Every structure is written in structure tokens, then in C-alpha cells.
Amino acid sequence: MEDHGIVTLDPQGRVASWTAEAGRIGGWSAAEIVGRPFSVFYPPDDVAAGKPGRELAIAAERGRFADEGWRVRKDGSRFWAEVEITALFDGQQRLLGFGKVTRDMTKRRDAEEALRLSEERFRLLVHSVQDYGIFMLDPGGRISSWNAGAERIKGWTADEAIGQHFSMFYPPEDVAAGKPDWELEVAAEQGRLEDEGWRVRKDGSRFWANVVITALFDDRHRLQGFGKVTRDMTERRNAEQALRERRRLVGHLVDAQEVERRRIAWDVHDESIQSMVAVGMRLQLLASRLPEPHASAVAGLDESVQAAIGRLRGLVSRLRPPELDRHGLVEAVSGYVDEVAGRWGLEHSVHDELTAEPSPEAAITVYRICQEALSNVHKHARATRVDVRMSTVDNGTLVRITDDGVGTASDDAGAGHFGLVEMHERAEAAHGWLSVTSTPGQGTVVEFWLPMLPDLTGLEP
Ligand SMILES: Nc1ncnc2c1ncn2[C@@H]1O[C@H](COP(=O)(O)OP(=O)(O)OP(=O)(O)O)[C@@H](O)[C@H]1O
Ligand SMILES: [Mg+2]
Incomplete structure (x- = not known):
């Protein structure tokens, strides 16, 4: 028994034998301890209270006595002990002495105390x-x-x-x-x-x-x-509801804006441009009938009218990209990029890795975000090239617009700068996301993703 010290006592309580293990626990050698009263193992106050004698008396009377308490080592230090005293009788029921088993419980007591403290701390934590x-x-x-x-x-x-x-x-x-x-x-x-x-x-x-x-x-x-x-979760729920409500409103605004732009585009196309075309034809006719220098003057007027018609056509196509309806997203974006990047002297490319055509609403959003991103490249980037890549990812459309310019795009450019804010809002209104990453001196990446179908999870039942 590893940490059990076994001692025998004579009927008067003097140590009669002593094991090595008892020596290890108490610090005594057999020569030092044999013959001495076993009360040396008790703290002075227990000795003064007569505890050692009482324990032996109980053991003699009942055959056995068990106790748990402080005991003392040879060097005076205390340890927490589990003690069992057994009375030893001969065949005629005469008391021969006592067997005493002592177990050093200090470690267990420390562990129990540590456990109790940690449980107490845990309880306090939970409580507070x-x-x-x-x-x-x-x-x-x-x-x-x-x-x-x-x-x-x-x-x-x-x-x-x-x-x-x-x-x-x-x-x-x-x-x-x-x-x-x-x-x-x-x-x-x-x-x-x-x-x-x-x-x-x-x-x-x-x-x-x-x-x-x-x-x-x-x-x-x-x-x-x-x-x-x-x-x-009330606050979280309110915040989520507010966010949903904001997206819904922005979605409405974006839709209303598209409708309005389409209406203006039609009006300009069907009325203003048609009337100006008619004016142009009249001017050409007139020029052919007038003598010089009036003919040249009228021809000059006609040129101005033709230039204005050209600008109006450009306006119409920006307001309502016609290719989007007729040829789909990639054609429309490619046409736009070719036109503007060509005009601004930028090298450019459009990569089509789409495996599914986005919904008309998503296509409009992609087109509009590309428009703003490209106009930013033109206005701010001082880039030499711009690349657009469109792919189908995670059941949605992923678009990346990369330029090699100064890389200074910032989401909080302050009042009067709406482009990036609007790009974010459009993407979010379509239940997607958008990120802008600028690396100074290396360029800017605008990346966004729009789901095929609006995500209905998280909507109110
Ligand atoms: N591709 C880019 N390269 C470098 N800087 C950029 C780029 N895109 C945006 N920026 C910077 O980020 C700022 C914010 O852009 P944002 O589109 O929000 O506003 P804006 O273009 O200045 O104004 P608005 O778009 O309302 O006409 C810009 O002023 C510019 O300094
Ligand atoms: Mg802008």
C-alpha cells in the first residue's frame, strides 16, 4: 500500500513497530520512534485535549476507530491524515495492542480544495x-x-x-x-x-x-x-429587420430609377431624336435648294443637329442599354466596355465565363455597377488597362473589374461621392455583396456577386 503508513502500538499506546512507509509519511526512523507514545503524531492542542488516549479507548472498546484530521510530522509540519486504529486481541480477549494505518490525504485534500474553489469560481461566474x-x-x-x-x-x-x-x-x-x-x-x-x-x-x-x-x-x-x-435577441432582431427594410426600400428605389430611366430613354428616342432627324432632313433639303453662302450655313446647322443626335443616341444607350434586352448581358457589357474604354484610350478585355444567364433584374444591376466602376476608372484611376470577368459561381453571377491604376478607391470618400455607395446598395438590394479592394500604386478590384434568384431565407414568414 503505497501511501499507507502502518504502525503497531502496545496496549499503552507506545509505538511497537514502524514500516518504512510510515517513516516516509512521518519523517521518523524506526530507531527514533519505537517506544515513544503515539501522541507525538498529534498536534499539541489535540494532545492537550486528550484525543490520542480517547481514540485508543474507543478502539479498545469497539474494536475499531476511524478519524480524519491533522497530524504532525517529525519536523513539526502538519498533514491531513485518514487514520484507522484497530484493537488487537489474543485468544482470551486480552488486549495485545493496536494496529494503526495512516494515510496522507494532503494531496487529495488539496485537490478537493482546488476543485471546490474552481467550482465556486465557476458558480460565481455563472451567477454574475x-x-x-x-x-x-x-x-x-x-x-x-x-x-x-x-x-x-x-x-x-x-x-x-x-x-x-x-x-x-x-x-x-x-x-x-x-x-x-x-x-x-x-x-x-x-x-x-x-x-x-x-x-x-x-x-x-x-x-x-x-x-x-x-x-x-x-x-x-x-x-x-x-x-x-x-x-x-430583440436588438439583433430589430437591426436585422431594419436592414431588411432598408434593402427593400433601396430595391424599390433602384427599380423606380430603372423604370424612370427607361421612360426617359424611350421619350428621347421616340420623340426628341425623331424630331431632330426630321429637322436634319429638312435642313439637308433646304441646303440643296439654297444658293451659297446660305447653303454652307445651313449645311453647318445640319452638322450640329447630326452631332446632337449622336449625343442623344449615346444618352439613350446609357439610360437603357438596348443590347441587354436583345443580346444578353455579356454583349451589352462588352459593347459598353469597348465603346468607353476605346474612347478613353484604355486597353481592355471582357471575359465571359458565365454558364447561366442571370435574371433580367440581376443583369441590369451588373450593367449599372459596371458602368459606375468603369466611370470611376476613367475619372480617378489613371490606369492603362481595365479587365472585366464574369462567371457563374455559387448559383449566382460573380463579376470582377480590375484596373492597374493608382489604387485609391475608398468607401468613405465623403459627401458628394455616391458611386461606391450606390454600387454597394445595388448589390445588397439584389441580395448579393460587393467589395472594393484598392492597393496603392497597383490598382483597384471591384468584385461583386448577385444570386440567380433573390435569397428568400431570412425573410419574414
Ligand atoms: N478605380 C479607382 N481607382 C482609384 N480611385 C478610385 C477608383 N474608384 C474610386 N476611387 C476613389 O474613391 C472615391 C469614391 O468613389 P465614388 O465613385 O464613390 O465617388 P466619385 O466617383 O468621386 O463621385 P460620384 O461617383 O458620386 O460621381 C473617388 O473619389 C476616388 O477618389
Ligand atoms: Mg464614381
């Missing part, structure tokens, strides 16, 4: 956590512990809550539907249940809660109760 309501339920659903977070979130104090049934946190309709009991059943069956829904505070107000119920079993798998962690 503010952001999470953490409490325990007995197997029947009655509250058996309550922390500061639970009080903060739900409004009941520990005194008010402990002993109550946890169904008091649920709205009446949930209680009527048996939801609280059902949740415990599921948790007991599956070990854990997570739920998100309305809960009720002490003052009757409701909050949106995320709740996790964990079943607690002992080592023989008997249900001991439940741990419940509740988080108040």
Missing part, C-alpha cells in the same frame, strides 16, 4: 454573467437556480423565480399549446433543444429570445434536471 440568462430547472421544470443575467433579461429576482415553473416565461398562447413541456420532453430525449421565439418579462412585455435547453443526467443516466441559457 449579465448577457446570458443562465438557470437550472428540476426534472419537472421548476426553477432551481437563477443568475444575474436572468434577472436582468427577465426582470424576476432569484427569490421570485426559484421554485416557480418555467412556463411563466412563455406567452399564454405557447403555454396553452403546451410548448414549455414539449420543449423539456424534446430536450430530455435528444439531450438539447434550441429555440428562438417570444418570451415574456415580469412586467408582461415581450422580448425575442434565443433559448438553449440542455438535459442534465447523472452518471447512471438518470435525468437530474435542465440547464437553460436564454439570450435577449
